[in-house]
Amino acid sequence: MTVDQQRRTGPPAPRRRSRRDEILQIAVGLFASRGYHGVSMDDIGSAAGVTGPALYHHFAGKEAMLVAALIPVSESLLHGGRDRVAAHPDDASAALADLIDFHVDFALANPAVIALHLHELDRLPEEPRRQIRRLQRLYVEEWVGVLARLRPGLDAAEARVLAHAAFGLMNSTPFLGGEVERRRRAALLREAAAAALTGGGQPVA
Template structure:
């Protein structure tokens, strides 16, 4: 009889110092605005000196790019994954997209605030790339919405998708008086009502 060997539980991957600094910078940018935060402020909050900070990032602009670009890439990849998981059921794909985006929005209110208020601070090339990724993400929604709703055109589905994003991306403005799971339920219901009528 073969002996079973217990494997130790895997520990969650430890975040790099760069990721920790970036999270602190995002929080400061979201709270005070991009121009209201200096590299010294970020260094002080992160407990690192100027030279150590510049070892990780060339400056605030580089931090903004590092914060926003992966978000757009991750949303597009995640959105495509939700749609491809439901190839024969566009309504289930819509519901999966909403669940995916609501979870993202609840987990990342500072990033959403940063995106809403500071995207135009980026240099032209990364800003254009983020906008391109965003358009592709929207098209994932349009594809399934027009499959579910014969009464809407592609342009109308884009309007509905952006309206739903407005609802779901309201997380930076929601207080903590409603617990997280209930917030998720309310946001999901509101988004689905906006999308499906």
Template sequence: MTTVDQQQRQGPPAPRRRSRRDEILEIAVGLFAARGYHGVSMDDIGSAAGVTGPALYHHFAGKEAMLVAALIPVSESLLHGGKARVGQHPEDASAALADLIDFHVEFALANPAVIALHLHELDRLPEEPRRQIRRLQRLYVEEWVGVLAMLRPELDAPEARVLAHSAFGLMNSTPFLGGEVDRRRRAALLREATMHALTGR
């Protein structure tokens, strides 16, 4: 039996099991987003995660380390994902923009707590990780600016940058959206509003 046959009989590989560290970080992010950074103690996080103090410090040096661990990988992931989607459409700016919007809307719907954390708590970080995150964000914005420059040559780079930031304001509104509208419809509305904001159509 070939390796391909064996894989087909076995089915798709099981998803990677989340580590205890990932679980604790997700709980911390949710608490920070709900109560604010200063409204949450390490004891609060440990209690919510069912972890004692010493075990908690085995994973993170403190709240600041949790904030860094939550925000830097997200910024890296957005940049890499944005580059990948733009790279799939080197000659088609319309398709690249639609792919970027789909990508970011899905991120925003899946991670409202992380977005809230970024909006309200980024300045709590020390200078170096804060600078790193800002740099990653600027590079991600420039992926959007490059696509908009191809799609709308009447815009100069600063104007395209204004539109890109306005699009993020729309898409990153997910922490403030209630559950009255189901997720699929919310995604469609956010995609439509963002496309209209960027292209006027």
């Protein structure tokens, strides 16, 4: 496609969500609000406007929905974290700020997924649960590597403590109400995570 053609046609349209994606989002919301055992396939089908046979065309069952919800999220966090660290090879402070921004944006956009992970991960069979745990450990190590560069006095175990403390702060979004508007919530979460990780903190924008 030529430049002139691009100008005439404009940017490509965003990918339309598939019916499968829509059903999965509905299932995640129900699992997060009612608990895994409090939701049946019939409940999901009813909420999605899908009959039983059509629902099973997309997913073998609730367990398959959990796997489909949690593994791609863990993969996306790892890849996104690696990209942000790689973007700042010589500036650990910038890498950490980018990681915090990335995770806060994720946490604010996906509170139901976070709640699902916190409360329902153990429902998964051993193999997908092990895969998710491995992806999470690799993601944590991206943070640990940046902290080691930024605070050389910390050993790896201490850096992991700080990383997990920061995740606890940032992953609090399922428990936050709407009293504070989203941009301000993001600023507060960024400040709290930065303070936990650096011992200082940054002004709230």
